[in-house]
Amino acid sequence: MSNQEALDQYDVKKYRTPDGYTSDIAVFTIVSEKNADYKPSKMTLKLMLIKRAKQNNEKQVNIEADKWALPGGFVQDDETAFEAAGRELFEETGVSKIHLKHFGIYDKPGRDPRGWIISNAHYAIVSSQQLAQRKADDDAAEVALFSMEKVYNLNLAFDHRQIIKDAFAVIKQDLLLTTVAKNFLPEQFTYSELQSVLLTVTDDSAISSDASFARKIKSLPFIEVVEGKKTQRTSKIPTQLYRFVHMDADIIKPIYTARY
Amino acid sequence: MSNQEALDQYDVKKYRTPDGYTSDIAVFTIVSEKNADYKPSKMTLKLMLIKRAKQNNEKQVNIEADKWALPGGFVQDDETAFEAAGRELFEETGVSKIHLKHFGIYDKPGRDPRGWIISNAHYAIVSSQQLAQRKADDDAAEVALFSMEKVYNLNLAFDHRQIIKDAFAVIKQDLLLTTVAKNFLPEQFTYSELQSVLLTVTDDSAISSDASFARKIKSLPFIEVVEGKKTQRTSKIPTQLYRFVHMDADIIKPIYTARY
DNA sequence: GATAATAATTAACGTTTTGTTAAATAAAAA
């Protein structure tokens, strides 16, 4: 018998199936408070949340209305959860070509009172300029940025508290173990700009010490000097610019060979 | 209006919903070829696959029959995909309390000819003894272990080729960046046993050099000496045993502070 | 019973990297 015959016999309704398949996105941005000219700015990692409207598009009372939530929505049957996340993020913020990563599935029975609804969690990295732009375009829904400490005081929808906690853990790990930090930086950056990004998630002394980090950055195989290019963004004296080099494989440095 | 009213108005059938929600498991084991007494054994990382039966439980022609596939099945509406993976693994191998981790979602439209079927990918670590046990109990379905190289020559079901590729990448990364290696080892182990496990996924010279690795293992904060305990499993001269210490937080060593 | 063989472990040592403190630099601000 052929595969086709097997297919014809297959009864798709044999098992109960989910009532919904959704994607949510933890949108991260780094806001930098520029204190003065010729100074590196203090950076803070923030998460964008939206306040759920009282009514949905059909003018009905919205589920989990008035609570803060991750942006997201239902996955269509012609796309993956990852593609849906990209689409929804574009609808919400107007930005595409941003860093987006799937990091987990949230499917505990009862997590959504509407039924058996599965959520795919993603995180995205968007520049604060891009977010500011969106805010100006559309102020229908309330949108705000929260630091890691402030976010847990909010009244959060569904199981978003847990998703957010996991999202912060994942982005912290990725910032330190991969080169995603590049998405928070301009294409060319100074050692202190990269340092500031990393210090939003770590207090490692090898990173926080200027002398150590400025010396170390020159020997990292995934970062290169931009020959002869300097900037005065962060200091009076012209400062060397660096850029990430394209790597086709991830860098994996075993915990068994690190220094402690 | 209350949340309850919102719930009553909510129409669960507004969006098309998936036709199936499944969990698949990449079951890894390490087989060690013991060449002789008083010698460390050569270890190889292998993946367990099952050959899909010609007929399903209802005596119908099975979908993707005769192809090799990851064990798995449908998630029930009272459990998470992760719980389903644990249940299915127990049904399949008879083992519980093994290391199990969700690592991805596979939901590309068309990936399964039966309809819109979403697969949750997990990997599990099972000792080869536990697998050998199962083989003896039930030889109805064909089960076999394949090395990373051999597996890609097989006729694989659905999109399992991609899932397997990703599973190998994830376990490689986890073996080097976390302490999951402990699940491949007895509670107490020699430096060469740990070394052999790591060498199944890396050829890092700091790990493959005996002198370096034997010196280094003593300074790792997540491994401790078992005072006064030695074994002759791997050498004529009694060899020091080590164990992993329980850590409540993951070790994260930034790529920005590593040596290159 | 002496000798060879072997995996684990330590020693030895020159090289590299680190942590730290201090000095040098170059431009702006006072």
Next chain:
DNA sequence: TTTTTATTTAACAAAACGTTAATTATTATC
């Protein structure tokens, strides 16, 4: 002209590394 400041280099002792060789404790062999 002097002060200020972020960056960068220098200097140097301490730590860690890569490597080769020696030591150890046992089993296997003769």
